[in-house]
Amino acid sequence: MDTPSQPDSLLSRGSHLSDPSQAYTFHTDLDNLSGGTTETALGASISSIHKISTLNLRHTVDLRAITYGGTVDENLVCPICRCPFVDPVLTDCDHVFCRACIDDALSHGELCPVDRLPLSQATIARAPKMVFNQLDALKAKCPCCGNIFARAILENHLEKYCLEAMVRCPGSLSEQGCTQVVKRRLSTQQCLHYPAQCPDCYETLEQIEMESHRQTLCRDRTKLCDYCEVEILRCEEIEHKAECPDVLQICKWAQYGCQHESKRRDLYLHADDCHFKSIGPMAEMLKVEISSLRDDVRNLTETNQLQERRIKFLESGQRASDRPMDLMDLSLASMPEAASTDSLDSGHDYLLSLLETQQSRLSHLSAELSDFQGKNTMMLFNETLPIKNELAELRSTQQVTCMHVRWLMRFRMQENQRRFGVSPGLASTGGPDGGNGFGSDITLSRRLSDSSRDVITKL
């Protein structure tokens, strides 16, 4: 495969900072193709990017020509080339330079470019790994697509992923064996390196250049506007038509009945004479007004419906609480009437009304409960009061009786003592008199028992 001329021209162009496209070069040698093929064998099934990796070219990025994102730490900038280090080396006087820069400097004199101390190639060593790591992490702008990547992966990005980077034309894989390069963006299509005719100027050129040709280069890319006869770009015809002063336009009050139609540039003349010029704005205003009123009415209807529903449920709740409460009633209460369910348009409203009914019932129940409680307390109080009084009366009576009994007992004992104290022998031996005494005792006890019986009955 011959090396095409295009990459050569890119290589030969001087590296100028203002043009970032020259910050990288790519190489179309045969070795790379074989390398790419093995890569395809490995990753063909993984992604479409890999599928076209046979087309990849080797890219070399000039790290001094790329743009860096943000400000680069001054400590990472070579004092000679004023760029972030490329392949940094450390001198024995502790200064870091790019390998190429210090080689250049030593060829002019064996002095350190910073402190002018003697320096020789032998005392120069590779910079510490840390410096390399910091440099690899620098944010570099891809010279093709402009995205920011770590500097270390930039070359890999250009070689394998960047959509704006050059790759071999897909035609190189087919029988024609196209040797051109295309942007990766276009490499998923067929080979576009075939002659085609420009539809404007009938010039024959490669299809791949057609787009840019029609935009900028084509001599016949312009055409005369059908209305204003101004030259316009063919690809911008639609945009022009939207603002062309000679396009016919209808009056802005056409929807209210104006039949006028004139060129865009003359429309303002008609605006003054239009018969609809006073009606139009009014109609417009009324339209707005009506639509806002309609909105209001709709809102009010909705609110009204909601209120009605609420009233209905409150009423039904009232009725339910008037009825005597029993189990049947409670079970009914847990479910709003079937009739009202029809009017409920959503489950939400249904649940809401259910809740309202239950709430009103609950409040009724609690009111009744407190009522009952009050009544019960009063009743209990009223009933226990006379009982208490009677109890107190009985207690006092019993005490009086007790005193009586005690007095009688003492009286009786004194009587007995007096009697038996005169003839104590009789009393000890017993006799016919004893029977007498006993008999009187019996009457006394009978009397006692009578009085005690009285006490008992009184109690």
Next chain:
Amino acid sequence: MASSQKRITKELAEVLGNPPEGIAVNLVDEGNVHNWNIVMDGPEGSPYEGGKFKLLLVLPTDYPFKPPKISFKTRIWHPNVTFDEHGSMCIGILKPEAWKPSSKIMSVLTATQNLLAEPVPDDAVETSAAEKFKNDRPLFNREAREYTRKYAK
């Protein structure tokens, strides 16, 4: 060659993007970054105050390994600048034995500005000016002001 151009371009961008006060820079020829036109305002408080001095900065092809050359295109009465059409200036950091590739053009420009404000008579190239500067400062200042008015307006 290419690497020197890259460095010069970088330094030019730096000076243009953030020019030191009282210094304006532009290229003599847009296609050549080695020759710079510089317009420097006379420092305040010096006899050169109010003057605008044109300078030419020439960067050698092996810059930064060789120092740049700077010369006054406007005549100036100064101990360190020859009072002739060459306007050669003698400044420490630009001497070949003192030049360091790590020095920047920005620092050369500010050093020149400082030299205008404070001449160094011991390192003089215009000896008569140096003599007057050392022995009769008022006379020197008067003459310098006069020449500034004459050439640098």
